[in-house]
Amino acid sequence: MLYTEMVTQLSHPMFSTMRKNSETMKKIIQGLCLIAAASMLTACVSYNANNAENGKRVEEISQRAIATCGQGNVDKVTTTGFNCKVNR
Numbered sequence: 001m002l003y004t005e006m007v008t009q010l011s012h013p014m015f016s017t018m019r020k021n022s023e024t025m026k027k028i029i030q031g032l033c034l035i036a037a038a039s040m041l042t043a044c045v046s047y048n049a050n051n052a053e054n055g056k057r058v059e060e061i062s063q064r065a066i067a068t069c070g071q072g073n074v075d076k077v078t079t080t081g082f083n084c085k086v087n088r
Contacts, residue, residue, distance in 0.1 A: 054079050057079045058077055058078070058079055061077055061078070061079070061081065061082055062074070062077045062082070064082070065077050065082035065084070068082075068084065069082070069084035069085070073085045073087075
């Protein structure tokens with residue numbers, strides 16, 4: 001096939017429509033990617049007042065645990081209490 005024949009075939013209206021459709025699809029995909037990225041960023045922001053209260057409670061119990069068990073001898077601290085390490 002000669003170069004001029006190839007150019008003539010590529011300038012056919014069907015190929016022109018295909019190029020326009022691919023450009024439209026690219027724009028749609030880019031828009032969807034931007035929307036997806038924005039929604040992922042907004043989903044990262046979360047605040048739970050209950051977690052903040054639990055954190056304060058654990059901090060208070062931690063201080064009590066250190067006073068009772070001694071520094072470095074606290075095994076576990078939760079919102080309901082604490083355990084000292086057992087010296088074996």
